[in-house]
Amino acid sequence: MKKILTLVILMLIFLTSCGKSSEKSAVDEIIKRDFLIVGVKNDSKPFGFISKTTGEPAGFDIDVAKYIAKDLLGDEMKVEFVEVNPNTRIEAITSGKVDLVIATMSVTPSRQYLIDFSIPYYYAGQTALVRNDSDIYTFADLKKKTTIVALGTTAEKNIRNIIPAARIVGYNNYKEAFQAFIEGKGDALSTDDTIISGFLMDYNNGEYRMLKNKISQEPYAVAFKQYDDKKLKKTMDIIITRMKKDGTIRQLKEKWHLH
Numbered sequence: 001m002k003k004i005l006t007l008v009i010l011m012l013i014f015l016t017s018c019g020k021s022s023e024k025s026a027v028d029e030i031i032k033r034d035f036l037i038v039g040v041k042n043d044s045k046p047f048g049f050i051s052k053t054t055g056e057p058a059g060f061d062i063d064v065a066k067y068i069a070k071d072l073l074g075d076e077m078k079v080e081f082v083e084v085n086p087n088t089r090i091e092a093i094t095s096g097k098v099d100l101v102i103a104t105m106s107v108t109p110s111r112q113y114l115i116d117f118s119i120p121y122y123y124a125g126q127t128a129l130v131r132n133d134s135d136i137y138t139f140a141d142l143k144k145k146t147t148i149v150a151l152g153t154t155a156e157k158n159i160r161n162i163i164p165a166a167r168i169v170g171y172n173n174y175k176e177a178f179q180a181f182i183e184g185k186g187d188a189l190s191t192d193d194t195i196i197s198g199f200l201m202d203y204n205n206g207e208y209r210m211l212k213n214k215i216s217q218e219p220y221a222v223a224f225k226q227y228d229d230k231k232l233k234k235t236m237d238i239i240i241t242r243m244k245k246d247g248t249i250r251q252l253k254e255k256w257h258l259h
């Protein structure tokens, strides 16, 4: 009987310590591993794309990831980048495939049910890309037109809510979405002004234009798993606050031609 009791007590200690260690601290786990695993985009210039000169991930979000690695681990090179797209971002976090997602990801109440966010590091807004000779000037003009979106984005959700009459064609990532737009599979492509500006950096031949009005504010933040101790959240908030105070965010906006 005594043996069973001891065994039960030992098991209880083991289980509570297991719980504690898994909740202990994601930050400690990262520091122990000595590199960060970050989900980034490779088709959303100027936030996350593959540099033609280096063949490596580059962009505003990649620079944010490198700053976090430098702050946390003392070396901006201590980051492993994993490609994510709007539809795989949350799963990459909840499954533990990545520590962080830094991928033009807006904070929304429905996403906050599933994952945590740092304080925002950039504010974008949803607008749309159309052909220059198009008769679309406002979002109201999208009624009865075909709008291309990337699936799983706030853009998809907002268009469905605001213009129920709009026809929507969805793609899994921006590479496919922009390609479809170029091929004329839609009258407009709606997403953040940042991503459309990035497209226009490459396609600046006057063939396309961006609508002037924005229908949302999109606060970009670092996303990660929900942990009870909130240590990762506190750490990320401190780092993002530092990036704002020491002028890094301002410098990155200049570097990547953003306002």
Ligand code: GLU
Pocket (backbone or CB within 6 Å): 086, 103, 104, 105, 106, 150, 152, 153, 154, 155, 191, 192, 195, 218
């Ligand atoms: N920022 C918006 C979102 O989080 C749209 C851009 C994107 O898909 O990354 O859904």
